[in-house]
Amino acid sequence: MRHIKIAFWGLLALLSILWLAAEPSALQPEGFMALRDAMVQYSGVVAIGVMSVAMILALRPRWPERWFGGLDKMYRLHKWLGITALVVSVAHWLWSQAPKWGVGWDLLKRPARGERPAVENPVEAFFMSLRGSAEGVGEWAFYAAVLLIALALVRYFPYRLFYKTHRLLAVAYLVLVFHAVV
Template identity: 60%
Template sequence: MKNIKISYAILIIALTVLWLMADTILSSDYAFFTLRHSLIYYTGIIGIGMMSVGMMLAVRPVSIEPFLGGLDKTYRLHKWLGITALVFAIAHWLWAKAPKWLVGWGWLERPARQPAPEQTVDIFRFFQSQRGLAENIGEWAFYAAVLLIVLALLKRFPYRYFFKTHRLLAIVYLLLVVHAVVLLDFSYWSEPIGPVMALLMAGGTVAAFVSLFRKVGYQRRAVGIIEELERHADNRVLRVVLKLQDRWPGHAAGQFAFVTFDQSEGPHPFTISSSWQDDGRMMFLIKGLGDYTNILPETLQVGDVVQVEGPYGRFDFSSRKPRQIWVAGGIGITPFVA
């Protein structure tokens, strides 16, 4: 938990400092429209920066699991970044729109618009000619992002729909990258913030395409066959034993995997309830807590083909304390069963 807080803080602070180094806000006269100009860029940089890192975390990078404490912690950081991106995107939109409304209502007077300086760099000249298109793309992508992120945060939104709608954020992100690249202040590209933003958006773009082509966790997938099914009706727990047909790297106690019983439903995370004996067998204890898990006893059959992706997680039993007390209740007992 500590490391994800540190990572979150470092990202925001680093982007803020780099923006301050590139912008003129500290030496400006703090006139309203001058301040607006700077804050439009600041909110945009933080918004697309957070979303870029969140997009990269969404493809389940195993290499950072040890630092963050497992994929569950990685997804917690992903959620924080998504919420932050949403807040800054709304602020970005308000700084862009609200002053125009105030001018239209006669509550604010806009200074005379100065002609844009002639660009000598070909790519910047092209970007300048596409500003109107980029603004429209960004606005509609913003509306879509707000809707999709809010849906992702709704606990009552069914997972089977979340799984499908959340992938649409990859398309929205790519549109926002176009918006950001074209409209970023040209002077920023020659400052440290420029290469950093380029790197973040490049990484996010690659991650978005990985998601769209359904290659997330592709190298960590294995196919298995359901070997045993045992239903415990008294506590609504289904015991599922798989026989893996592909190579499996092994797993530690408490780790989990994404299991796909139905391609239309998508992968669901379940704790692996058996230790690895290098025999290709794996057990899951699945409690009927939702619409999908409730119907598994009726839909699954011995011999069904299953896809397993993993293992993930860092459930660490080690401690410097010689005596420990671990408490688990209900289906939360599964990590200890392993």
């Protein structure tokens, strides 16, 4: 059990440190929308990170099995990571959507946006052209993943159905990776 906790909290700490190293200005946001942007990025990094490790553990690799104390302990970590992915991805979605609701309800003021600078790098331009579709399919994959993970947590859900529906999470994961990369 101790190794599971070390792996779980160590992974969360590693993802947090890597995110802070990549985005050090996140510690001093200037206004609510800057905080929102930082939290959307952070929650997205943590969600895709824990889901990635959960996917690796689902492959049942032999190398960490002894360190965790058996396959059952690896599956316990897989479950914890899945629950964490669910909670953090819901937080990611809320950080993304709630300010839009606040603007719609006149609780927040939409920040003024200037003209975006022209993108000269062709690779960056390609990814920018995919941004809208990545957000759209990412949102639908999020809804599917939430449903599938919630079903996995229902104790009385029949195993034969759990086994089939749980495999669909791999498809949702690939779509979410596309969302995260773009």
